[in-house]
Every structure is written in C-alpha cells, then in structure tokens.
Amino acid sequence: MNADLLAKAKSLGFSDRQIAHLTGRSEDEVRAFRKKIGLVPSYRLVDTCAAEFEAYTPYYYSTYDRGDDEAQPSTRKKVMILGGGPNRIGQGIEFDYCCVHAAFALKEDDFETLMVNSNPETVSTDYDTSDKLFFEPLTLEDVLHIYEREQCWGAIAQFGGQTPLNLALGLQKNGVNIIGTSPQSIEIAEDRKLFAAMLTKLNIPQPPNGIATNETEALAVAQTLGYPILVRPSFVLGGRAMQIVYSDAELQHYMRFAVEASPERPVLVDKFLEEATEVDVDCIADVGHFTGPNEGTVVVGAMLEHIEFAGVHSGDAAMVLPPHTLSDKVIDTIRQYTHAMARELKVIGLMNVQYAVKGDTVYVLEVNPRASRTVPFVSKAIGVPLAKIAAKVMAGKTLEQLGFTAEIWPQHWAVKESVFPFNRFHGQDILLSPEMRSTGEVMGLDADLGIAYSKSQMAAGGPLPLKGRVFLSVSDAHKDEVVEVANLFANLGFDLVATSGTANVIQAAGLKVQTIAKIAEGRPNAIDLLKNREIQLVINTPAGQTPRADEVKIRTTAVYTGTPIMTTISGARAAAHGIEALRKNGYTVKTLQEYH
C-alpha cells in the first residue's frame, strides 16, 4: 500500500472502509497499516477565534491535514459517552437526554467525561455538557481513534440508542472497555435462540415465534404459527419494516420487497396477539456487580400501560403511568418477570421490557438491556433521574449506595402521547402500525386520569372538543364496542353522525344518529362535513389489512383540516373520559417541583 496515496485519501475525508473496498483490503488491514506508518488524525479546537487566542473549552474535531494536535489528554480517569447521531424517527431526543445525564452523573462522580456525537441540534454537543466534546462521526474508526488518543478507562454505548449499540461489539473486540451490562448480555436479548433459551429457563412465556433467513423459511414458520404474524428485521430501532401479516401473499411480498434477509440478519417472526394490552417497563439494576444470584438490587422504575392495543409501535402508542386497568396479579407477575430477567442478564444499568397481557397471561415481547425511549418520561413522572443513576451504577456504584432501592408508585397520572408528521406527507395514511412514525412526544400530568389525557391531547396539538359533532365509522370487528363509545359521547351531549353500517348498529341500540353518505354514495358526505368544519371529532377504525380508499381519504382529510381523530376504540374511550373530566372541572396547572 502506498503511504502517500493513503495520506491523500485521508485528507480528502475517505474512511478506512471506503479505502478498504476500493483497494481490495479489509478495514482492519487498512487501520493496521495506517497505525504502522503513524497516519492518525490530529485533533483541533473549535475556538471561535481561529487560534488567535488561547481556548479553554475543549471542543474538538479531527483532521488529517497533518498539522498540530491541540488535544491535551489529562491523567484523569476517563469515560467516553457515545451519542446517538442524527435524529430520525425511532431515535430521537430521548437518547440524547440519556447521554447528557450520563455526562452530568459521571462528572459528579469525578470522572472526566468525553462526549462523541455528530448531531448539532443537541444539548449533548454543547461544549459545557461534558468535560471534552468530540464533534465526530459515530463509526468504529472515528470512535476508536478518540478512545486510544485519550486513553479512556471505559465507554458507555447503552445510552445513545441503536447507533452506539451497533458499534459495541466491534469496539470491544478492539480493546474498548464497554461499561455496564456486557455486550454479551445485550446479544442474548437480541439473539432469538439465546433469548428463547433464557425464557424457557426462567419459565416466562413469549408469543410462539421463529426466524427466517429467506422466503421459504418464512412461509414455513408462518404455517406453524398461524396468521396473523408480526414480522420484522433484527437489529433495528423504531420498528423499521415491522409489519403485521395476515396471509401467504402478504408475507411473500414482504420478504421480497420490504427486507433484505440473510443468515446474519434474519427476519424475526412472532405470532401476533390480537387485542392484547401492551405494557412497557423500565427498570434499573446493579446485579452484575455481584457474584451471588440473589445479591444486588433490581428496581422497577415504572410500568406504562399502552392505550392502544398490541400492534401499535411502543414509540407511537399513547401510554398511561401507572397502569390503569391491570389487575394486581398481573402487575405482580410483570414485576416478578422483570426482576428474574434482570438478574439472569446480570444487568448493570437500565433495562426495558415490553410485555403483552392477554387475560391473566403475561407474555414477554422484547427485552432491551439499555436506555429506552421512555426513560426521560418515566424520570419526570416519578421524580427520579433514572439515566443519571444508571450511569453511576455502570461506573461502579450500587443502587444501595445511591439510595434508590424501592419502587415509586406515583399518586398522580402521567399520560404520554405521540406527535406525528403526517401533515408534511400528503397522501400518507395515518393509521398506527408496528412501524414507528412519530417524531416526538408530550406529557400530560394531573391528579385525574381524564384531565391528564386531555392535557396530553392539547399539548399534542389536537385539543379535544367539549361539544359538537362526532363522526363514527368503524370496521365490523368494532361494531359491538362502538355502541358503548357512542353512548359515552351521546351522554356528553354530542351529536352523532355515522355512515350507514355504523349508524345501523348505533340506532339499533336506541341512540339518535344522523346517517350520512359514504364517499361513493354521493354528497354531502363525511369529507364535505370535515372540510366545512362541521365535525369536531372523528372515530375511524381500520377495516383490516388493506384499508378502503374511503377510509384513507377520511383520515387524511381529518389531518389536513386539523380535526382530532381516534383510530382505535380505546383511544376514543379515553377521549370521552377526558372530555367528561374537562367539562366537569376544567383543568389547573402545577409545577414538577410541586409533584415531587
């Protein structure tokens, strides 16, 4: 390999991977050769003054222009925190929040903190959040350079979402000390076979499932499980290409066009539990610091009950903390399973579990021994900074030392609602699905659950109407339940409007309802009423896996006219209770400092 050519390539920004592919070598070979000839980047300061004055805040970038290196590694014990990179759907501000807390926590414990991130929008890339800021790409090559240059003691990869997690094993192989839960435990949670073996050992049920590396295998697995099934690629966040599949034809299409399956990256196939209630649990543990099976502490930070039924991505679902419909028995089971898994995985730091509850049976859907999207929400709801405590645990402290050993069950309600970008993507159907599409979230806090829900809707930009007209159009599967919901709204004094099918059911139950035309039946129809702002709330549930064009048009028109819309019966029910509470007493405001 030509040293001059290599130096030129680096100065033009070529990564080792590009050079490796272009010259027919491996990335490791390129790195080894570079190191042998001493070709490493130098670090420069971002100093506002083009080096005219001395700079005191260590904010660095790397370059291969072969000039001076301005980084001055200290002799302090250093922890590197790996950020989340650019925001995208599924990986948002929540992970930046966790990284910032890690920096704050470890500063308090007298470590030198190094932040690595490439996202300019964040607090983590503020120069006074950490002791040193490296504004760099989050790739193996770039991160290793910093780690080696600064001689770090350890690195945190479990806080920045999927980006740093994907780097963890590679970093470890290259001698990086990944602190907290071991990458091996993370692998058990992500690897289907290892995970199933663990659950069998602990006697914890999970939905019947399998994996497939190609179309034939997928069809075979589907045959054993029976439809509907939930399919998704492994190693992604935000439910990318996650789908509920109802037939062989759909599955074939999915395997051909939606994913690239391979033996290294198989497609995960689960039996889909219809009408189950999902629960998210965030917990914190220090058990990996101990050798005995019963030593150390596991604390459930919170349980969040989803408002929508299973099948809606947990990043898109509305959630209630603490659970509002689960029995004590179910809550106990969830707690017991969470503790058992945290101990088995020897968790040091945070762990998130997703459960599905059907009747009295609790199934585990997924375990992630890392910071989850709900950590900031939970921290604010219970008044304990979970990410901060977790970072201290990862760096060596025990929960007992930190004084956090008991669950907190708040006396108020916290509702999380998601916010979607549908108004930017005209023509896109807005139905919630296993593929996450929300960009952000809001929190509604109150002593009354109905008010907390109403506040979450106000904050999400779709305030619930206190009076007016409700338009109902639901699928056959929901015809029984729609009567109950219609009744709630009728009792609140709302006028009911529905298309013929739904109207018949409501009428048969003895309620007054105005029937209007379906789009194909003529005018005025629901679209006209929406456009004229003559409908204040829409309740529209999907007819099945392939929505009718009608439905899509109604839903997109609701978005475009800014009319609140509920696409699930449980959402509609929550809305009715919220409106009732709001009409009774109005709402008041209260500070976080007063809640805790």
Add this chain to the structure above:
Amino acid sequence: MPKRTDIHSVLIIGAGPIIIGQACEFDYSGTQACKALREEGYRVILVNSNPATIMTDPEFADRTYIEPITPECVEKIIVRESEHIKAQGGEGKLALLPTLGGQTALNTAMALVKRGTLDNYGVEMIGANAEAIQKGEDRQVFKDLMIQIGLDVPISGTAHTLEEARGIAERIGRFPLIIRPAFTLGGTGGGIAYNREEYEDIARRGLELSPVTEVLIEESLLGWKEFEMEVMRDRADNCVIICSIENFDPMGVHTGDSITVAPIQTLTDKEYQIMRDASFAVIRAVGVETGGSNIQFAVNPDDGRMVIIEMNPRVSRSSALASKATGFPIAKIAAKLAVGYLLDEIRNDITRETPASFEPTIDYVVTKIPRFAFEKFPQADPTLNTQMKSVGEAMAIGRTFKESLQKALRSLEIGRSGLGGDGKPWRIGEKLYGDRDILPASLIRQKLSVPNAERIFFIRHALRSGFTVEDLFNLTKIDRWFLTQIKEIVDFEEALASTAN
C-alpha cells in the same frame, strides 16, 4: 449597561414536542437560556410539554411546568405565578422570553399579547417586542419594510381573483411563478407554474382552497444561490455576525432540507461585506432590540442580484448549527442580552479573554446534511421543495470542504461510509446496483434535475459516468465550486481503485 434589576422572574416558553421543522435544537437553546438566567440570579419559570427535554429537568428551572403550550394554559401559568410572586412579597416584575422556543413560543406569546394577558398581569416581553415580531413574521409588512430601506426583495403581488392573478403575472413578466394560497395548512394547494396554462390552473385552485380567497404570487428564484446570516444585536445597537452559511442546494429546497456549509464558500469578500451590511440594516429596521436573528438571502448566479428572502426574529434551527459550527453560544448570549447586558460586557467562555462582541472567525469548514425518513412514508412524494421534510441532521467539521463533506456523509446513519466506494449497493426503487456500477444516464439525469434526498450521491454517479461539471451545473444549478470539489473526491476514488490488485 448592567443587567436589569426590575425583573423578578423570567418565564421561558419551550417549543413543545419534536416535529419536523422544530426539533431538539430548541431544547439546546432553552437549556442554555435557563442556565444563563439562573446564573444571573433570576428566578426561572419554564413551560414545555415535552418531557424528553433536558430543560424540563427540575434542576434547570425554579418552576417547571410540563403543561400544554397553548395561550389558555400559559395564561393560567402567568396568573398563578403572578400571585405566587405577590404572595412571596417579591420585588420586580414577571418577564416573558419568547424567542428561544421556536415558532411555537413566538406564536403563543403573540396570542397572549392579543388576548391582553400580558397587559392585564403586567408581564413584559423581553428579547423581542411584539411590533418587531409582527414586522418579521408578516410577509407583506416585511417586504415593504425592506423596499423602504433600499433592499431588494422578490417581485410579488397578492390576488383575490383570477383577473388580478393574470395582471400580476403580466407585471412580473416571466415564468416560472410561485403561487401560495393564504391561510392553508402547510401551503396546501400552492405550486410552481412553468407556463400560462399551469399558472391559471394552480391560481384557480389556490383561490378556491384559500379560506380568504387570496393567493400570493412571487417571481421564482429557483436555481438562485441561497445564503444565511446569523446576526446578534444588543440594546446599544452593537451588531455582530456570528456565522455565515451557504446552502449547497440552490433555492427551491427548504434550508432545513439543504446541505449547508459554513462559512460561506463562494462569495468574494466584497459580496460578503455587502451581505453583512444588509444583515445589520435588516435587524435594525425590523427592530429586534436584543438577541439573535436569522436572515436569508438569495443571489442570482447570472447577474449577482441579491434579494432578501425572510428573517426569523428569534433563535432558529440555524442558530443551533451556527453555535456548534463556531463555538459561540448564541442562545446563552441572547438570554443575557435580553436582561440588559451589552455584547462587550459578556465574556466569551472559550477564550476567557475576548468579549462576545468579537465576531467569531473559523479556520475550518462545517458541513451539515439533513437526515430523511421517506422509507417510513412510502405513499408520500419524496421530492424536496419549500416545505421541510427532513427529521434530523448530521454535522461534521474538517479542514476542507471535501473532508467535512465525507465525514458528514458517514455520520448520517444510512449505512454509507462516505460519498461512495464503500461497497454498499445502491437500491433505487426496486432495482439494486453495485456500489461501483455505472448507472443509466436517464436515471442520473432524473435524479439530478429534481431535488431529492439522494442527489448528492447522484453527483458522484454522474461524474463517474462521464457527465462534466458544466452538465451537472445545468441540471442542478449547484455552484460549480462545490461540483469541482466533489469531482476531486470522485477522481481520487478512481485513483485508489486503480491500485487494487
């Protein structure tokens, strides 16, 4: 001038949930403001409905309301806090700082002015006054003001009938024309007309869709070069440029969706100085007394004509980028200016020697690239236009544009390790091409002529398949300087590949 002592508490309005166009940069700015104001001994009250923010951590404010950001709700907070200050026997007034929470905070503050809430409870708006916000935000008022101070703006007119619309087209005298219906959500029903027939169609539809039967018609600046200036001003009328930013993508793509580069790369010093002077004139004319503003310019590459596009009288997305690009903490300084300090009284944390009135100078190149999520919205149109569609961004710093561009590309988390040559195949629609395959010219031409998320990569494909810089310029209107830089990367990729055995 020392800081104001007549203020007891400052209410900061956050930006609420993360949405496209309003992301976590406002957590960054709000967090900085909270820290800066508490450092100065003010009691900080915060409202933000977004629990995932650092600013809503209870340590960052004295009073943290995780409540909806609606005028009604913020009024409740003002009432409660006014009583609270009185009950505590607090001296001084309650001030409202609305310029750090994006458009949400600004709109809410303006609604509170209109409701009379601020007057009724003796709340003073700091950072920007209602009049300046109005001048900056109302398109027509802003345009008139610009013309008054001798600056150029795009030629435009407002029509209420098809007749009027025809007259305006006549007056502007050339196509394409941009049609924007008034008061429709997200500019629905607007469009670009390239000929008379299209123009009539879009204008008719626009008038129909506008609830006030009004459309704004504007000369098209498609293909012009786009620039941004981040400006700060204090009460004594000191002005500084914090950062100059050049859009790699010409006009027609929202700046949030454009690749942007700091500092400006393709202007001469003289052109830059003219733009700097114009920026100061704008911030003074609009009357932003203290704090930061973002001003956008377009320059015709053929004759150098410079027009003002718009200004944001508040901390914006570009401010976060400018802060990270220069190391100058815009939000923190804006908060200090709002409570009375002058730029020359605030010390620069980084040098500890220079005051904030020194314009930052940078000896490197910063590149920001937007991150899109079209794979999540397969039914939607992936073409980039004046409505922002990206969900995030990555920034990188290098000593040259080439180094920073490739670093930024590998930061995007889209599986690419640079501009190309990393072995990863290209999936275009349902077709899969090898990393170093030569793509069909028709596909390349199509992907270059219409702005889209992959265009930067198609510049590489085009150069590899024999397009010249001139061909690329004609298809994209991207400045030849940028195209030449990319050509150097692509040429070097070939040189590297030729050493493979």
